[in-house]
Amino acid sequence: MNSIRRRLLAVLLPGIAALLLAAAAGVYAELADEIDELYDAQLQQAAYALPRLELAQPTSPIDRDAKDDDSPLHRLVVEVRDLGSDRPLYRSRARALLPVNPARGWSTIAVDGQRWRLYAVDLGDRRIEVAQPLAVRREAAGAITARLLLPLTAALPLAGFVLWLGIGRGLRPLTELSAQIRARSPQSLKPVALAGLPAELRPMADALNGLLERLAAALTAQRRFVADAAHELLTPLTALRLQQELLTRTVQTEQRDAAAADLAAGIERAIHLAQQLLALARRAPGAGAAPHTPLDLAALIHAVSRRLKPRADARQQSLQLELAPATVTGDADALTGLLENLLDNAIKYTPAGGTIRLRLCLEDGAVELTVDDSGPGIPPDRHARVFDRFYRIPGNEATGSGLGLAIVREIAAAHGAGISLDSPGALGGLTVRLRLAQQR
Amino acid sequence: MRLLLVEDDAMIGRAVTAALRGEGYALDWVRDGAAALTALTCTGYAALLLDLGLPRRDGLDVLREARRAGKTLPVLVLTARDTVEDRVAGLDAGADDYLPKPFHLDELSARVRALLRRAGGRAGPLLRAGDVTLDPASGEVRLRGAPVALSAKEYALLRVLLQKPGALHPRERLLDALYGWGEEVGSNTIEVYVHGLRRKLGADFIVTVRGIGYRLAAAP
Structure with missing residues (x-):
């Protein structure tokens, strides 16, 4: 499921875990330093304590090898030699582990493939060496770090739960907004209330x-x-x-x-x-227009005028065509409708015996279609309104739908065509001018 | 009975005109508000049939203007605007009745008859004087209960006379009421129809008031 809460948790929880790990690494490094100092001090103390001891059985060491355990103290190894003859005076283990003549002071040596910390010092006639595996120190630091880390790791699920709740709370305005939208009636298109909305919403x-x-x-x-x-x-x-x-x-x-x-x-x-x-x-915006294809506009006009010519003939009107070949891109059905409406209007409003002229010419790379008639024209103060739906010019005898020019306007707009009226026009009546982009 | 129809739609206007003329009314038809006001000023109409969606002058404007000018004739509003608000506005502007489109011709004529009846101060549907009754709904005229056949113009004239049975009807007023615009009027037509009515309803049914006009002899 795609949920903001889950997305946030998926980022935040691993982030927190990584942070814990980094903190643990830091703690471990710091602890290791501290423990080194502490254990070094122990080694040194042990070395300086030894000369005062009367070694009862200088050559018979306390054999602890058999029951060697992991406690740091038991893994402490002490060897004492006579300074002049290098003769062993005391060994805490049965076996000699430490070098006979090491460098004095602090050094790190290899014993049985392990790294050991060694402190060597000459006191009186004895050479004293005290050593301890470094692993002892690492283990101590690791154990302390683990102890510290454990409760934090255990708290991780709790942190997840708190985050879960917190995110839910943070997202509540979103829930409230959805509730507000869900609760409206389908008729209500009132804007949603912005008051109290967080900036993110x-x-x-x-x-x-x-x-x-x-x-x-x-x-x-x-x-x-x-x-x-x-x-x-x-x-x-x-x-x-x-x-x-x-x-x-x-x-x-x-x-x-x-x-x-x-x-x-x-x-x-x-x-x-x-x-x-x-x-x-069909022509209304958003009605899903047909695709535009290259069209021979002159042929389209010929077809429309052939269809409407009988009506013009019945009114003894002269229908003239002056068509230059012109190709435009458009929807053939829509443009046919546009032409029919323009020609239909011209035939309807031009008196019997009048003249109607359709012209097509190329001008500045655009195709200009002009429909002139010798009818009564449209007063200029009505030019803006005649394209409105259901608008009819007062006192008009013809019973039109009042939609013809509205349709023409919609189709023209869908083709990016400019449309203008002129009255009185070239033939004394109305001139409708349509400019379409030329198809190249 | 001369009526004024104000209607901008040619088809509706033609149909209403044909129908009401067919019922014996004289009817003038104008197509815009300004023409309606002019017609109302010049001619006395028995009733006004008014479409509200008019060019030039809104129908309600025409109505208010006519009422302001003191015209008391009954007004029937014909309109496709038929919300309650529209009807209230129409009635408050001075309309007497409201007929929403699309209406039936029968209902239109019934409402016109009702308006004329009210305007004549009557509640019953029959027009009556003495032994003569006229039923505007069926167009039937009876003398002492027996049907009488009248010509269209005789019927129209009798209806005008019966509308105000006790009144004196000047000859000019009768001409006005019987003929709409563009109808041929002969010089002695009223006399011809009065003669016809006297022959069918009794010689002393209509009294001539010399030099002025006519009135009915019988009280209602």
Whole structure:
């Protein structure tokens, strides 16, 4: 399991153990020095005590070899010789272990493959040597260190437990924050309370609040859109119901035909609105756009204008195309939707017999698409608002969805294209200009 | 009965106009708030059907303005804004009734009839004078219980007269009430319809007030 508590313990416990070991090594080194001094003093004392002793059996030493034990005292070896003849006067062991004529004072010698500390001194007519294996001293230092270390090592699990508790306590604000977040209703997008939060949690809480804020804004926009959409759908649906009821009331054939035509137009209108809403939902940011591929924009325009030409013809409008070959990168479906909306608007708002012109040219490495019409145009003070969803220009005769230019804007934005309006434009009506990056 | 419809949506406007004209009302249709205020100033309407989401002048603004100008005509608000707050705001601004979209034509005409009934100071649905009764809901006219067949304009004229049975109806006012904008009006049309009504409902049913207009002989 990946847990902060475990991670901390995994670092802290070995750290503490290593610290203990280092401390032990320090203690051991210090002890070894002290013990050396202490034991040297012992050796020296023993050496100086010897001349005053009357050696009863100078050549028959106390044989302790057989029951040699590990106590430091018993591993002390003493040899006394006559200074002139080097004749042994006394040996604490049966066997002679120490050199006959060593250097006087302190030295370290090898005995039976072990290192010994030796003190030699001439006192009166005797040469006195007192020696002891160095291992005795190391063992003493080791034993003391071990004694010291043992309780500390035993305390290590306790330290682990205390750390466990302490870390848990330190992490409590995190638990409280999670509880605070868990306890909210799914609808609540209020920021989490920052008061009392430790500094380590602030960045996370801040990031969370930022996310919540963006989420709330997106949700509000979404709700408003759904409400607007429902409201907008009510109008054509009301018209449909009225037209249908009128149809059932009307008995005269002529009026029935007119009512039936109105009803058909009403159905078309409701379908168109639903389609536009769908198109807008698909183009909405975050809807997961299709991949952009290189496209022949002129071919796309040809296809769209072929499809919409019958409608322009029905209104005796002249549809002119002036298309330079241009390749852009984009989503073919989306750009087709954009072109359809622009052309559809032009056909709808240009009076019968008017002119619509689609132009495509290359300018400063960008592709510029221009849609000109000879319609009434849009007053400049409305230019900013016509791209808003459901905005319709007051007094507008045509029953549009109010979404066409909003869709155009979304698609343009998804393609990084700039869009601008000009009114009156080149043909006296509206000019829509779209600048797209050219595919190289 | 001349009504003013203020509705910006062409399809809804056309359908409501056709339906109410079909019921014998004269109806004028305007598409924005400013035009609505002008129409209200110039013509006496029996009722106002007002959409709230209007260009140029918000529907509630139109309503407040009309009430401020002393217009007491009944007002039916038609709107897709139908939260409680919206309805309260509409009624408080001076609306008499509230009909949320999408509504039915039948309900619309019923509410218009109810408004006109209230405005005429009546609680019952039938319009009555002497032996003559008119049922605005079914469009039936009866003389002493027997159905009488009237032409559309005769019916419309009788309904106007029965709306205020004891009152004197000036000829101009009757013309106004019977014809919406753009309807052909002959110079002696009212006389023609009065003649028709007298023939079907009794010669002394309508009294001519020379030089001014007409009134009903019988008290309600």
